Amino acid sequence: MTVADERLAGTGVARRLLIRPELGAVVGALVVFAFFAGQSEVFRSVEGVANWLDPASTLGIMAVAIALLMIGGEFDLSAGVLTGTVGLVTVILATRYDLPVWAAMLAALAVALLVGFLNGLVVVRTGLPSFIVTLATFLMLQGVNLGVTKALTGTVQVGGLRRAEGYEEVRAVLAGTIPVGGTEFRVAILWWLAVTALGTWVLTRTRAGNWIFAVGGDERAARAVGVPAERTKIALFVTTAAAAWLVGSIMALRFTSVQAGSGVGQEFVYIIAAVIGGCLLTGGYGSAIGAAVGAVIFGMADKGIVFAGWDADWFTFFLGAMLLLATLANRFVRRYAEEVKR
Amino acid sequence: MTGDESVAGREAVTEGGTDAPPLLEVRDVGKTFGGVIALRDVSMRVRAGEVSCVLGDNGAGKSTLIKILSGVHAPDSGSYLVDGAPAAFASPRDALDKGIATVYQDLAMIPLMSVWRNFFLGSEPVLGRGPLRRFDVAGAKRTVREELRSMGIDIRDVDQPVGTLSGGERQSVAIARAVHFGARVLILDEPTSALGVKQAGVVLRYIAQARDRGLGVVFITHNPHHAHPIGDRFLLLNRGASLGEYAKADITPEELTSLMAGGAELEQLAHELSRNGPPAGPGTPPPP
Numbered sequence: 356m357t358v359a360d361e362r363l364a365g366t367g368v369a370r371r372l373l374i375r376p377e378l379g380a381v382v383g384a385l386v387v388f389a390f391f392a393g394q395s396e397v398f399r400s401v402e403g404v405a406n407w408l409d410p411a412s413t414l415g416i417m418a419v420a421i422a423l424l425m426i427g428g429e430f431d432l433s434a435g436v437l438t439g440t441v442g443l444v445t446v447i448l449a450t451r452y453d454l455p456v457w458a459a460m461l462a463a464l465a466v467a468l469l470v471g472f473l474n475g476l477v478v479v480r481t482g483l484p485s486f487i488v489t490l491a492t493f494l495m496l497q498g499v500n501l502g503v504t505k506a507l508t509g510t511v512q513v514g515g516l517r518r519a520e521g522y523e524e525v526r527a528v529l530a531g532t533i534p535v536g537g538t539e540f541r542v543a544i545l546w547w548l549a550v551t552a553l554g555t556w557v558l559t560r561t562r563a564g565n566w567i568f569a570v571g572g573d574e575r576a577a578r579a580v581g582v583p584a585e586r587t588k589i590a591l592f593v594t595t596a597a598a599a600w601l602v603g604s605i606m607a608l609r610f611t612s613v614q615a616g617s618g619v620g621q622e623f624v625y626i627i628a629a630v631i632g633g634c635l636l637t638g639g640y641g642s643a644i645g646a647a648v649g650a651v652i653f654g655m656a657d658k659g660i661v662f663a664g665w666d667a668d669w670f671t672f673f674l675g676a677m678l679l680l681a682t683l684a685n686r687f688v689r690r691y692a693e694e695v696k697r
Numbered sequence: 698m699t700g701d702e703s704v705a706g707r708e709a710v711t712e713g714g715t716d717a718p719p720l721l722e723v724r725d726v727g728k729t730f731g732g733v734i735a736l737r738d739v740s741m742r743v744r745a746g747e748v749s750c751v752l753g754d755n756g757a758g759k760s761t762l763i764k765i766l767s768g769v770h771a772p773d774s775g776s777y778l779v780d781g782a783p784a785a786f787a788s789p790r791d792a793l794d795k796g797i798a799t800v801y802q803d804l805a806m807i808p809l810m811s812v813w814r815n816f817f818l819g820s821e822p823v824l825g826r827g828p829l830r831r832f833d834v835a836g837a838k839r840t841v842r843e844e845l846r847s848m849g850i851d852i853r854d855v856d857q858p859v860g861t862l863s864g865g866e867r868q869s870v871a872i873a874r875a876v877h878f879g880a881r882v883l884i885l886d887e888p889t890s891a892l893g894v895k896q897a898g899v900v901l902r903y904i905a906q907a908r909d910r911g912l913g914v915v916f917i918t919h920n921p922h923h924a925h926p927i928g929d930r931f932l933l934l935n936r937g938a939s940l941g942e943y944a945k946a947d948i949t950p951e952e953l954t955s956l957m958a959g960g961a962e963l964e965q966l967a968h969e970l971s972r973n974g975p976p977a978g979p980g981t982p983p984p985p
Contacts, residue, residue, distance in 0.1 A: 572807040581820070
């Protein structure tokens with residue numbers, strides 16, 4: 356090895372740790388856990404952990420996909436409402452058209468992937484900001500969800516998935532529970548861990564991951580060295596849609612009925628979790644693990660406020676404060692990473 | 698620049714191969730954009746182990762010439778030869794496949810990505826197959842370390858984001874990248890223009906390294922003080938036309954500067970800027 360450079364001056368390890376995008380989220384998660392664990396005994400019990408990991412898991416699956424997309428320099432505001440669309444398509448096809456649940460889910464997957472593909476195609480072909488393109492998709496899907504549901508059922512919800520063919524089998528895989536030490540944990544937690552592991556592997560250990568960082572960091576420079584920027588971005592939108600399908604299916608199977616307005620408003624929560632997890636709004640930086648930890652913070656706050664006996668209305672205040680702190684921390688890290696020595 | 702000493706005694710390296718056709722040659726190339734003649738009747742040759750400098754003020758046609766050389770534009774007239782055979786490039790990728798690599802001043806690197814990720818961006822080495830095909834991270838880091846060290850580039854840590862490198866280091870890494878990926882001709886677009894004196898010296902040293910490895914280098918600059926110490930030939934451009942191609946022996950730095958700026962114009966400027974009479978002391982009111 357080369358001799359240690361005098362300019363390193365022993366700050367190497369600290370700097371390398373600080374520069375990790377998930378550091379802020381991990382510290383935040385520890386603080387939030389300590390805070391609520393001190394307030395409530397239930398919160399720190401095994402049952403409590405199973406309880407707050409539940410909202411963290413479904414949010415986390417989406418947050419990881421959104422994090423990848425944001426690292427690639429794009430947004431998807433239609434991801435939340437798409438989980439509703441997936442649930443509606445699945446339940447309607449399984450209950451009104453007597454399809455087996457797995458077939459209804461496959462049809463919903465095709466719909467979701469098509470929406471994701473179109474989002475990506477419009478963004479890369481028109482060069483419009485994805486914020487606008489997916490906002491349009493969001494509004495259109497919201498209208499379709501309501502309009503179709505009302506036209507078919509006369510109400511704003513569809514239900515009865517429990518009676519559909521093959522429900523129990525699929526439910527066990529996606530929406531069941533598994534006992535760990537006498538406590539029932541949601542199986543969705545395993546899906547969330549799997550998605551996080553896969554996202555991390557793709558980001559840090561594959562060519563595609565290198566391209567994702569590159570198209571988000573500087574698309575022109577990436578194209579100049581031969582990165583297929585359009586393909587990478589479209590794939591990211593399709594990935595987000597696939598995650599929305601997984602989460603929409605889990606929700607539909609769990610509740611057996613879906614509201615027409617389901618998923619609306621969630622799109623910002625995904626983005627918030629990704630940003631708390633270290634993603635930059637400007638792209639090119641972030642991590643899948645960070646987004647998953649951001650989702651844990653969200654889950655802990657969501658349930659912790661209830662366990663601590665507070666008014667749940669305070670939840671959004673808490674979320675806003677976390678977001679502000681995380682963004683400030685991220686800006687600091689970015690300046691540190693980008694500072695140019697002359 | 699005190700580069701003259703470092704260049705002296707190096708002539709032996711460039712010997713041989715003078716009978717071989719130049720790596721790259723343009724003959725009387727021209728390019729017009731609408732009604733604007735950006736370049737006309739410009740000729741230059743690039744030989745292995747030589748540095749060909751292209752000098753000119755802003756608007757002299759340097760960028761148009763690079764874009765022709767790097768395959769971005771096809772020339773409207775004249776011919777482009779690679780290894781003595783006519784070549785027609787449809788894109789920069791074609792030029793790259795022939796070993797002609799261009800390092801642009803601003804398009805070189807992605808600041809938030811680490812040195813090793815940037816180095817292999819677009820040409821990542823992989824291990825395994827099918828769904829297990831993965832980026833050979835350990836191999837990539839090792840190669841970058843070795844490649845930078847063999848070029849004598851002193852980078853503290855290949856894991857650090859490129860944004861933390863100085864401008865000169867960034868250019869150096871970009872040059873090392875082009876060399877690693879088999880470039881035979883290296884086109885450098887103003888690599889020293891945004892740099893301080895010391896940093897520019899660092900970059901010039903790596904240009905010399907690339908040359909000593911037998912690459913042909915096209916060095917575009919508007920700074921004759923950077924060009925003269927390292928250049929073997931000098932192509933001077935002014936308002937889209939060639940002012941001639943000179944070998945190093947035929948031209949002094951002063952002549953280079955004066956030619957570049959259009960000698961008469963510079964003298965005129967010197968005259969305008971000179972003070973009339975002795976400088977006014979402090980407190981003395983200026984003459985009416």
